[in-house]
Amino acid sequence: MSESPGKYVFVLQHHNPQFDPMPFSIARTWLDEKGLDLAFYLMYDSIQLMRREALEQNPEIKDAVDYFLSKGVPIYVCGFCSRACSLTLQHLYPGVAIGNRNIFFSLMTERQPVYY
Numbered sequence: 001m002s003e004s005p006g007k008y009v010f011v012l013q014h015h016n017p018q019f020d021p022m023p024f025s026i027a028r029t030w031l032d033e034k035g036l037d038l039a040f041y042l043m044y045d046s047i048q049l050m051r052r053e054a055l056e057q058n059p060e061i062k063d064a065v066d067y068f069l070s071k072g073v074p075i076y077v078c079g080f081c082s083r084a085c086s087l088t089l090q091h092l093y094p095g096v097a098i099g100n101r102n103i104f105f106s107l108m109t110e111r112q113p114v115y116y
Contacts, residue, residue: 007037009111012046020049023116024064031071040068040075041099041107046116047077047085050096062093069095076103 008030010023030036048054055062068075076099077092089098099107107113 005035005037007111008114009039009041009107010114010116012040012042012049012116013044014116015045015048019116020058021060021064023114024061024068027073028064028067031068031073037111038068038073039107039111040073041078041104042076043078043081047081047087050075050077050092051087052091052093055093065093065096076107078104 010027012023027038027040031038042050049058049061050065055065065075075096077087077096079098079100082088082098092098
């Protein structure tokens with residue numbers, strides 16, 4: 001690994017209760033053990049994971065989200081997807097932000113994407 005840690009964005013595209021915790025677990029390992037610079041961008045139906053009530057019902061993912069937010073890891077949900085699902089900041093877990101095309105462009109050009 002080079003002297004400066006790599007920069008990655010975890011792009012979550014689909015919601016599957018059986019596998020939803022996987023990218024959060026992998027990202028935590030990358031953050032803690034590799035010191036990588038991470039961000040999250042959730043799209044399509046995966047944005048439902050960041051609803052307040054959804055996280056309250058899934059303590060494993062909630063703990064991971066709390067941990068990432070405490071470490072300054074940005075977590076965005078797609079703005080277009082949020083509008084399509086009628087989700088606003090009031091529906092989302094505190095600390096999760098609504099992204100837009102400029103944020104998405106910055107994340108995708110400044111970081112290496114990891115798709116889930």
